[in-house]
Amino acid sequence: xxxxxxxxxxxxxxxxxxxxxxxxxxxxxxxxxxxxxxxxxxxxxxxxxxxxxxxxxxxxxxxxxxxxxxxxxxxxxxxxxxxxxxxxxxxxxxxxxxxxxxxxxxxxxxxxxxxxxxxxxxxxxxxxxxxxxxxxxxxxxxxxxxxxxxxxxxxxxxxxxxxxxxxxxxxxxxxxxxxxxxxxxxxxxxxxxxxxxxxxxxxxxxxxxxxxxxxxxxxxxxxxxxxxxxxxxxxxxxxxxxxxxxxxxxxxxxxxxxxxxxxxxxxxxxxxxxxxxxxxxxxxxxxxxxxxxxxxxxxxxxxxxxxxxxxxxxxxxxxxxxxxxxxxxxxxxxxxxxxxxxxxxxxxxxxxxxxxxxxxxxxxxxxxxxxxxxxxxxxxxxxxxxxxxxxxxxxxxxxxxxxxxxxxxxxxxxxxxxx
Amino acid sequence: xxxxxxxxxxxxxxxxxxxxxxxxxxxxxxxxxxxxxxxxxxxxxxxxxxxxxxxxxxxxxxxxxxxxxxxxxxxxxxxxxxxxxxxxxxxxxxxxxxxxxxxxxxxxxxxxxxxxxxxxxxxxxxxxxxxxxxxxxxxxxxxxxxxxxxxxxxxxxxxxxxxxxxxxxxxxxxxxxxxxxxxxxxxxxxxxxxxxxxxxxxxxxxxxxxxxxxxxxxxxxxxxxxxxxxxxxxxxxxxxxxxxxxxxxxxxxxxxxxxxxxxxxxxxxxxxxxxxxxxxxxxxxxxxxxxxxxxxxxxxxxxxxxxxxxxxxxxxxxxxxxxxxxxxxxxxxxxxxxxxxxxxxxxxxxxxxxxxxxxxxxxxxxxxxxxxxxxxxxxxxxxxxxxxxxxxxxxxxxxxxxxxxxxxxxxxxxxxxxx
Numbered sequence: 001x002x003x004x005x006x007x008x009x010x011x012x013x014x015x016x017x018x019x020x021x022x023x024x025x026x027x028x029x030x031x032x033x034x035x036x037x038x039x040x041x042x043x044x045x046x047x048x049x050x051x052x053x054x055x056x057x058x059x060x061x062x063x064x065x066x067x068x069x070x071x072x073x074x075x076x077x078x079x080x081x082x083x084x085x086x087x088x089x090x091x092x093x094x095x096x097x098x099x100x101x102x103x104x105x106x107x108x109x110x111x112x113x114x115x116x117x118x119x120x121x122x123x124x125x126x127x128x129x130x131x132x133x134x135x136x137x138x139x140x141x142x143x144x145x146x147x148x149x150x151x152x153x154x155x156x157x158x159x160x161x162x163x164x165x166x167x168x169x170x171x172x173x174x175x176x177x178x179x180x181x182x183x184x185x186x187x188x189x190x191x192x193x194x195x196x197x198x199x200x201x202x203x204x205x206x207x208x209x210x211x212x213x214x215x216x217x218x219x220x221x222x223x224x225x226x227x228x229x230x231x232x233x234x235x236x237x238x239x240x241x242x243x244x245x246x247x248x249x250x251x252x253x254x255x256x257x258x259x260x261x262x263x264x265x266x267x268x269x270x271x272x273x274x275x276x277x278x279x280x281x282x283x284x285x286x287x288x289x290x291x292x293x294x295x296x297x298x299x300x301x302x303x304x305x306x307x308x309x310x311x312x313x314x315x316x317x318x319x320x321x322x323x324x325x326x327x328x329x330x331x332x333x334x335x336x337x338x339x340x341x342x343x344x345x346x347x348x349x350x351x352x353x354x355x356x357x358x359x360x361x362x363x364x365x366x367x368x369x370x371x372x373x374x375x376x377x378x379x380x381x382x383x384x385x386x387x388x389x390x391x392x393x394x395x396x397x398x399x400x401x402x403x404x405x406x407x408x409x410x411x412x413x414x415x416x417x418x419x
Numbered sequence: 420x421x422x423x424x425x426x427x428x429x430x431x432x433x434x435x436x437x438x439x440x441x442x443x444x445x446x447x448x449x450x451x452x453x454x455x456x457x458x459x460x461x462x463x464x465x466x467x468x469x470x471x472x473x474x475x476x477x478x479x480x481x482x483x484x485x486x487x488x489x490x491x492x493x494x495x496x497x498x499x500x501x502x503x504x505x506x507x508x509x510x511x512x513x514x515x516x517x518x519x520x521x522x523x524x525x526x527x528x529x530x531x532x533x534x535x536x537x538x539x540x541x542x543x544x545x546x547x548x549x550x551x552x553x554x555x556x557x558x559x560x561x562x563x564x565x566x567x568x569x570x571x572x573x574x575x576x577x578x579x580x581x582x583x584x585x586x587x588x589x590x591x592x593x594x595x596x597x598x599x600x601x602x603x604x605x606x607x608x609x610x611x612x613x614x615x616x617x618x619x620x621x622x623x624x625x626x627x628x629x630x631x632x633x634x635x636x637x638x639x640x641x642x643x644x645x646x647x648x649x650x651x652x653x654x655x656x657x658x659x660x661x662x663x664x665x666x667x668x669x670x671x672x673x674x675x676x677x678x679x680x681x682x683x684x685x686x687x688x689x690x691x692x693x694x695x696x697x698x699x700x701x702x703x704x705x706x707x708x709x710x711x712x713x714x715x716x717x718x719x720x721x722x723x724x725x726x727x728x729x730x731x732x733x734x735x736x737x738x739x740x741x742x743x744x745x746x747x748x749x750x751x752x753x754x755x756x757x758x759x760x761x762x763x764x765x766x767x768x769x770x771x772x773x774x775x776x777x778x779x780x781x782x783x784x785x786x787x788x789x790x791x792x793x794x795x796x797x798x799x800x801x802x803x804x805x806x807x808x809x810x811x812x813x814x815x816x817x818x819x820x821x822x823x824x825x826x827x828x829x830x831x832x833x834x835x836x837x838x
Contacts, residue, residue: 013455015445016630019438022460026434036432038467039460041441048457048478055474059467195491196530212491213430214571222435277724283710284703287724291702294778294811302730305696305706305722307715311764315721315734345730359713389525391550392713 001172003029004056005039006049008067008077009151013043021066021156028160032169033177033226034062044068049080057144062168064160067151069134071113078137081148082121085141089119092126092135099133127163131155138167145171177226180233182241184221185258186251187405194219194248201243208240217398221248253405260404261289261296267411268299275407276345277303278316278337280328281355281371285400301347306337316340316352327366329354334372335381342376349410350376353403355386357395371399375410382410420591422448423475424458425468427486427496428570432462440485440575447579451588452596452645453481463487468499476563481587483579486570488553490533497556500567501540504560508538511545511554518552546582550574557586564590596645599652601660603640604677605670606824613638613667620662627659636817640667672824679823680708680715686830687718694826695764696722697735697756699747700774700790704819720766725756735759735771746785748773753791754800761795768829769795772822774805776814790818792825801829 005025011017022039029036037060042048049068056063068077082089096118103110120126120137127136127149136149136159147164149156186194191214203210203223213220223240227233245252253260268275277286277300287303290296306312309323317340318333326332334354342350355371362368369388374381386402388395424444430436441458448455456479461467468487475482487496501508515537522529539545539556546555546568555568555578566583568575605613610633622629622642632639642659646652664671672679687694696705696719706722709715725731728742736759737752745751753773761769774790781787788807793800805821807814 012442013445013458014449014630015442015447015455016632018442019458023431023434023437026432028434030433036434036462038471039432041458043455051478052457059470190527192490192530192533193528195532211429211433211435211493212489213435214489216571224433279703282707283715284698284706284722284724287703288701288707288815291724291726291776292812292815296702297726301727302734303703303722303724303726304734305703305710305724307710307722308720311721314763315723344733357710387526393711396707396711 001034001062002037002060003034003168004037004060004063006052006056006063006065007039007041007151008044008049008065009041010043010074012041012067020153021151024153024157025064025066025160028165030181030224031179032165033179034168044074044076046076046080046083049077050084053081053084053146057146061143061172062145062147064164065146065148066156069117069136069148069150071111071116071133073113075116077148078116078119078121081139081146085121085139085146087121087123087139090122091115092118092120095120095126095135098135102133125167127159127167129155129159130162131158136163138164140171177228178230178233179224179226180230180237181225182223182237183256184223184241184244184248184252185254185260186219186221186248187217187253187260187401189219189248189251191219194221194251197247198244201240201247203240203243206236206240208236210240216394217401253408260401260408261293264290264404264408264411265293265296265299267408269295271411273349273411274299274301274345274347275349275351276301276341276347278341278350278352279303279305280307280312280337280353281357282353282396282400282403283307283357285396286351286353286403289400289404301345302341304341312337315344317344329356329366329370329372331372331374331383331385334374335376335383338374338376338383339381342378348377349407351403351407352376353399355388355395355399357392357399359392369395371395371402373399373403373406375406377410382406420453420481421456421479422453422587423456423479423482425471425475425482425484426458426460426570427463427468427484428460429462429493431460431486439572440570443572443576444483444485444579447584450598450600450643451584452598463493463495465495465499465502468496469503472500472503472565476565480562480591481564481566483583484565484567485575488536488555488567488569490530490535490552492532494535496567497535497538497540500558500565504540504558504565506540506542506558509541510534511537511539514539514545514554517554521552544586546578546586548574548578549581550577555582557583559590597647597649597652598643598645599649599656600644601642601656602675603642603660603663603667603671604634604673604679605638605640605667606636606672606679606820608638608667608670610638613640613670616666617663620659620666622659622662625655625659627655629659635813636820672827679820679827680712683709683823683827683830684712684715684718686827688714690830692768692830693718693720693764693766694768694770695720695760695766697760697769697771698722698724699726699731699756699772700776701772701815701819701822702726702776704815705770705772705822708819708823720764721760723760731756734763736763748775748785748789748791750791750793750802750804753793754795754802757793757795757802758800761797767796768826769793770822770826771795772818774807774814774818776811776818778811788814790814790821792818792822794825794829796829801825
């Protein structure tokens with residue numbers, strides 16, 4: 001089944017509010033196996049609402065509408081929908097009593113315009129609003145359905161799940177499918193190369209859809225399958241996932257809702273290992289990302305943002321002479337930072353980054369984006385040099401990602417020194 | 420002038436990504452005095468793109484399109500737009516060379532599908548992409564215009580401002596008014612209170628529009644004025660700005676494109692002062708934000724993320740006995756962290772944060788969200804306690820913001836100890 005989404009309100013077309021209802025409805029539709037044919041947003045204007053409804057109803061069996069159900073003069077959605085279907089408005093006594101009782105309970109002054117919220121197109125089914133005053137409604141006409149709920153996201157979310165989805169499943173019983181998705185998160189490979197690697201996987205004939213989503217500095221692959229049974233969906237997804245792994249497995253650092261910092265936290269915690277981080281150009285971002293994980297204090301002992309050379313010497317025991325002779329941005333300094341962090345913190349591992357984030361500070365030999373990342377475990381110190389080519393913020397993000405991926409590979413027993 | 424907005428991508432119609440480009444474009448249109456007739460989102464489907472374009476072009480003089488310009492097979496926007504206008508595709512040699520050179524610079528492997536990004540409808544004007552590989556384009560046909568830019572928000576934002584808006588102002592010169600905007604960034608006051616404080620400012624009769632935009636943990640006020648002359652616009656904006664300052668000036672920490680870290684960097688640099696930061700619950704976020712400012716190495720000497728108690732003692736000289744007796748999250752520990760950071764780094768100032776970010780670790784006396792922020796200058800140490808009530812990430816963000824605002828107020832001579 002195809003559905004259309006129509007969100008209504010001048011606050012949307014002026015950009016004052018970013019529409020979150022469309023994406024929420026699309027996600028809910030996806031789960032039902034319904035395809036979104038189109039999403040539209042228009043202002044509080046009867047003509048625009050009528051045209052948009054007609055456009056979507058020509059392309060979808062059902063349209064879900066949010067917004068414009070309040071009591072004020074600019075809330076015209078109910079009237080516009082009724083007019084689009086040539087239906088008169090009727091007052092719903094039960095809804096009117098409910099709205100009045102809410103006003104009494106909340107000790108609000110009743111004004112007559114609130115009675116507007118009890119008017120619905122003739123023949124519509126009322127969708128209750130458990131948390132607000134604006135009830136929704138749903139209509140069936142000539143094999144098509146329209147459901148209308150308020151624009152307040154929390155109210156829309158609940159009424160969508162409890163009212164609209166059951167109404168539409170009931171109206172279109174043949175349309176329910178089992179939908180399963182799988183997400184693979186990749187780093188260190190550009191989008192076009194991801195695409196090229198998957199070109200011969202032939203997921204089409206398997207009936208699995210593949211999507212590529214760049215999410216700097218990561219690239220995500222999302223597999224989607226719709227089947228009559230959950231088992232069939234899961235089996236196809238397993239086979240498709242194996243094809244992704246076979247082609248791109250070495251670039252996959254997380255799946256589903258996983259993150260690189262979350263995976264690191266799990267491995268560090270399982271292995272009962274501890275970590276100290278020494279940062280220069282990433283400026284604390286690695287520590288910030290690791291400490292976003294609840295419970296990270298179990299393995300994250302300390303971080304040092306050694307921006308000045310004096311700090312590298314005082315907090316990480318990097319000899320002044322090394323910085324003077326080889327530079328703060330060098331393989332040798334990175335190694336000594338990782339070793340010093342580990343030693344002074346008394347942790348199992350030390351992770352260090354030194355580099356030039358830009359926009360200035362680069363030289364011919366060490367251009368902006370030059371980054372050295374080192375990992376010390378007391379026996380070996382691994383170090384890699386990277387050449388990043390972004391702006392300051394993105395260089396910081398990419399460098400932090402490269403460092404976290406290096407640590408994660410080490411914890412999985414994969415890291416090697418090639419730099 | 421009326422415009423239409425069309426955002427393209429299966430990631431939108433599947434709900435995987437929440438569209439932020441539509442609202443961004445709507446705000447930009449608002450600033451130009453252009454009305455948004457409708458906003459649509461469709462999947463990567465040629466028929467859906469053609470129909471949506473036709474619908475919007477019937478209702479607006481210009482349509483701004485984002486998404487589907489990448490190199491992969493599902494990126495079909497350029498071809499769909501060309502077909503909708505009956506135009507053949509032509510390769511732009513300069514764009515091809517540019518994309519190739521980006522690949523070389525970034526040492527990425529060239530695959531032939533990337534050449535797709537140099538194809539444009541015949542007669543289209545190329546819109547440069549300063550930060551990515553996907554260039555945009557703009558077309559004029561029969562009194563209507565279409566501009567197409569990538570879906571990546573950071574790229575779309577810049578290309579909208581630098582390419583699309585100038586193109587459309589040029590294409591529709593009669594629609595151009597002098598539009599001026601002013602942004603005020605506030606912290607420490609909720610949106611409803613901002614709204615209430617401005618209720619009596621009567622900007623309406625001045626002809627200045629006011630918008631309120633929550634941007635966690637900040638609240639932004641945007642004033643917009645459209646006038647026939649730049650002078651008239653500026654004068655009205657000055658008067659309206661004075662009314663904002665009179666009511667909310669003490670909450671305003673930055674204006675326009677300014678940021679709290681940028682303002683701190685300017686003040687620190689002007690005063691030739693240096694800073695050391697000691698963080699616990701913010702986990703490096705304060706250091707990360709300060710080092711986002713180019714040139715921050717002039718004043719930012721070091722940061723310490725003292726997650727463990729041992730690190731607080733070793734790197735900040737906080738006596739073990741204080742942590743044992745008063746706790747790691749306490750007024751006394753925060754003060755000693757700030758003083759220790761300053762002293763050990765030899766900087767003018769020490770800024771410290773200790774707290775409980777959550778979700779666990781809270782007690783009755785010190786619930787999740789308890790944060791102590793201290794600032795030491797060698798003569799006085801200021802300290803404030805905050806009670807935050809968000810999730811882990813937002814508690815980190817809000818605590819870092821409160822610390823930066825405290826430092827900024829101090830640099831302006833405003834800070835006082837009230838905590």
